[in-house]
Amino acid sequence: METPHAPRSTAARLAAVAVVASLALTGCTATDEPAEESSSPAAETGQTGGDAVDTPAATVADIPGIIDDVQPSVVTIFLESGGLGSGVIYTENGLILTNEHVVRGAEEVQVAFADGQRVTGRVVATDVVTDLALVQADRTGLPAAEFQTELPEVGELAIVIGSPLGFENTATAGIISGLHREIPGSATNSQSLVDLVQTDAAISPGNSGGAVVNGEGQVVGISEAYIPPQAGAVSLGFAIPAGTAVEVAEELLEDGTAEHAFLGLAPRTVTPQIAQQLGLDVEQGVAVLAVEEGSPAAEAGIETGDIMVSLDGEPLASSEQLLAALRGFNPGETVTAEVLREGETVEVEITLGERPVEEG
Template sequence: MFSFRFSNGPAAALLTAAVLLTVPGCTGPGAGQAPATSGPASGGGSPAGTASPGPPGVFPVPAATLSIPQVVKDVEPSVVTITTQTGIGSGVIYRGDGSIVTDAHVVEDQQRQPFKSVRVQLADGTQTNASVIAIDDPTDVAVIKADRSNLPAARFSTATPEVGDLTVVIGTPLGLEDTVTSGIVSGLHRNMPPSREQPQGALDLIQTDAPISPGNSGGAVADATGAVIGLSEAYLPPSSGAVAIGFVTPSATVTNVADQLLKNGKASHAVLGLVPADLSPEIVQRFNLATTTGALVIQVSPAGPADTAGIRAGDIITSFAGQKITQVTDLLAALRKAQPGQQVDLTARRGTDTKTFTATLANTSNTG
């Protein structure tokens, strides 16, 4: 189980249902603030880094790779510094009209309420105001709009990188503008388990060993072709015993959510309408449970999908839409892949019985 702390960011959670996740703050210290010593670091373009398959026996031509200085030269003009009342973060220009993507917690206050406006410094050193257009807490993605146009939009990749691919991180860690670090993709599809700071966890992240620090949040993580593969999200501090373990929100998630935010002012997510918890040894022993794996239902939203399907507090979900559920992050990850309105079958243990339920998933926009 992962153990990590969050720096300078909000830690409240939305208990709308099982997938309204809260992602930690990783904004850097603002003026007069002491640098944080630990905590997670915390559209636009067309797909990049992919090649069309050729006829049988003909290998596809790989995308051209660049040196790290060339990647920086390509990407750095699209990376901005974002200053708020509570700290400093980073962002990436999404569209030339001034639309910028960043982490939601970068532009939120301690109560996870978005600021109306923030200050943006562009790569050329000029500064401008920016309005916070919309945020999506479940994915920790936000879109802001700078009072400038004709900006250099980054090129976003929607392809999944491979473990071992180059990663180049550009942002403003601890207020140090245009800082560059590099590493590789260390892992894919990482899920952060629920914790006190983020009760719903964080899902489907890219892991990298490129150093990420407070203030990098929302900044660009690029590949060897100069395409942005994601936004800096979090890291495990050395105090946890970790060495160079950082996390990135994939560009496929960023672009999907950003397009929804720009079009509708909100993003849709499937909701099951329950709050799950992992089965600790203490819970298993106390209640003499017949299973030690699964997601324990500790709360069911009245009239929500789970309630309507007949799921009750105390049930232990062991499968969702055909996927085995051994812990809460399995359930949250499976639910993230589902669509609002989709009917899914769930299996749960209730006492010594095994029951099957069919739930019609709701949408975050209509669950209250």
């Protein structure tokens, strides 16, 4: 198993951030060119080497059985436009969980099952913030996947099942490489690429919306994105945690929408270079580029030009960290932001609002 490259320096990461941000979300969508496919080989075992003792991780011999058990719960989603992605059977009566960007702009799709049957599916609810969607397939009596809503452990077996580049029922294997990951620069064009599970199991265009499962055959994540080799990456794939997916799916089932805490400001990451150029007294934080009129941030007195350095005591090093931190709060909750303003540090109490519903 190849070891993922060490993170680049901040300067190098910023230089490449525009490329990474533009490819990260769409890089897992089947409408992209095949050149986006990951070039890293799948791992052959969930173990990290040495003689494992009393480990709950699956052995090589277990992996084929896990795949056989889970594949019937993973589907391929076809769009009339020619795009495709993957999905996971959420309920036995035909409800499919997938990515919002897989079904974006579609009202109806075709859903193909592991047994070869293909039926019409109707897009019933979407959530742009978490990039999740529900599709109702015209079929019942299906094998619903089992979801593990607790976060997996780093080093745990990870098996990705989906339809990369249209190759249906494809499985790749590796490990869970990291938790609570944010893709640098993604906040400028997406709210979904934060608080993700990282894996080195190969994820390619078409895997979007498919399953990342553990050694017990439980879904621990919904495949979301990958960073392609052109950006200097080796085996960097990302998934929405199953806990987030289930929570949002249940909200969408209830009334078709999911609630998310809302500040109402435009953030930008402050790097040490930017801080030095602007003569700031901090080396990292989140600059407020604009404040929406009447928003929670405006009501709390946040001003354009403020630098947010922490939220409820947790330091903020990037815009993506701010978006990830908001995932832990509900609309109506009050949080304390530490703000640098004209060389002075002030504390601001913000009562979070509910994010307006966005069209997919």
